Amino acid sequence: MGEVGFGVIVPQGWRLDLVSDGRDFERMVGVLKAAESLGFNHVWLYDHFITYPEVRYYPVFECWSTLSAFASLTKKIRLGTIVTCNLYRYPTVLAKMASTLDVISNGRLEFGIGACWYEEDFRRFGIPFPSLRQRLEMLDEALRIIKSMWTDKETWFNGKYYKVEGAINYPKPLQKPHPPILIGGFGPKIMARIIARHADKCNFFGTPSEFKWKVNILDRHCRVIGRDSSEIVKTLTTTVVIAESSEEFRKFLSQLKLMGVSVEEFLQYSLSGTPDKIVGKIKEYLKAGVQEFIMYFYNALEIKPLKLFAEKVMFKFK
Numbered sequence: 001m002g003e004v005g006f007g008v009i010v011p012q013g014w015r016l017d018l019v020s021d022g023r024d025f026e027r028m029v030g031v032l033k034a035a036e037s038l039g040f041n042h043v044w045l046y047d048h049f050i051t052y053p054e055v056r057y058y059p060v061f062e063c064w065s066t067l068s069a070f071a072s073l074t075k076k077i078r079l080g081t082i083v084t085c086n087l088y089r090y091p092t093v094l095a096k097m098a099s100t101l102d103v104i105s106n107g108r109l110e111f112g113i114g115a116c117w118y119e120e121d122f123r124r125f126g127i128p129f130p131s132l133r134q135r136l137e138m139l140d141e142a143l144r145i146i147k148s149m150w151t152d153k154e155t156w157f158n159g160k161y162y163k164v165e166g167a168i169n170y171p172k173p174l175q176k177p178h179p180p181i182l183i184g185g186f187g188p189k190i191m192a193r194i195i196a197r198h199a200d201k202c203n204f205f206g207t208p209s210e211f212k213w214k215v216n217i218l219d220r221h222c223r224v225i226g227r228d229s230s231e232i233v234k235t236l237t238t239t240v241v242i243a244e245s246s247e248e249f250r251k252f253l254s255q256l257k258l259m260g261v262s263v264e265e266f267l268q269y270s271l272s273g274t275p276d277k278i279v280g281k282i283k284e285y286l287k288a289g290v291q292e293f294i295m296y297f298y299n300a301l302e303i304k305p306l307k308l309f310a311e312k313v314m315f316k317f318k
Contacts, residue, residue, distance in 0.1 A: 004317040005292030007042035008035040011300050013060035014048045020059050027301050032070055034303045038310035042078035044294055047085050049121050064097055071105035080110030083184035087116045091142035092167045095149035099173045107174035112182040115139045136190045143198040150178040188217050196221035201233040208288040215289040235292040241272040242305050249273050275312035
């Protein structure tokens with residue numbers, strides 16, 4: 001077993017996880033620097049404009065501008081988007097932004113991208129929201145454009161949705177041939193084919209058995225196009241609730257019940273419990289094919305959960 005990658009999704013407001021008192025960016029930086037000092041491999045931000053699942057008058061920090069600030073505040077930890085919504089920015093502009101961030105960060109960008117799903121973002125910001133099939137087709141075209149912008153002198157493209165006439169993008173990204181492309185989301189037909197064609201990394205959600213099922217489908221799509229599926233790093237996005245004792249964790253589960261959350265479903269789809277329980281669950285995911293974990297920590301602003309995970313869980317896989 002090679003070294004396993006672990007990343008932290010930094011609270012940014014989308015999941016109503018900030019304080020909203022004017023010091024939220026300072027708190028976000030605290031999580032960022034803790035993640036780097038504790039030895040996590042990467043940090044991530046969502047790409048949304050308003051809160052979820054409830055829409056509130058509440059701060060949500062924009063993904064790309066925040067990552068640019070993160071780049072100047074860190075030295076080694078990698079910086080990713082989990083994941084960029086393709087339709088918020090024209091592909092040529094997004095490629096330019098990504099190149100710039102890769103240079104600013106000295107080659108630390110993880111370029112996560114997806115076909116978009118949160119319709120409320122689109123409606124409130126006046127952005128057209130096409131059908132799912134159209135969004136997938138647009139993602140495929142966008143990735144062709146973006147990779148050309150990163151590697152070619154000029155980009156020319158005449159597709160169903162996008163037209164580009166001689167776009168020039170300098171400076172190029174520092175990472176060669178380009179920053180790793182992580183595609184988030186899954187569908188057994190169109191999306192799996194897009195991942196097989198374009199991705200350096202894929203990002204799935206689910207139980208170990210669900211994850212393995214998705215990997216098997218991706219393997220089949222890779223064989224069809226003659227690609228070795230081992231070239232694609234398999235990543236999982238999950239929520240982490242880590243407790244020092246079983247008693248402490250039972251108190252957390254009691255709070256979930258009071259909020260009307262299904263405890264069974266939460267336990268099924270998260271890395272939760274004492275450190276030993278989480279280590280066991282991680283081993284199940286590794287058998288299912290997971291190579292990197294991208295984790296949203298409950299109460300991350302307190303830093304304590306990150307420290308406990310690094311000291312009691314992460315070191316066992318390094």
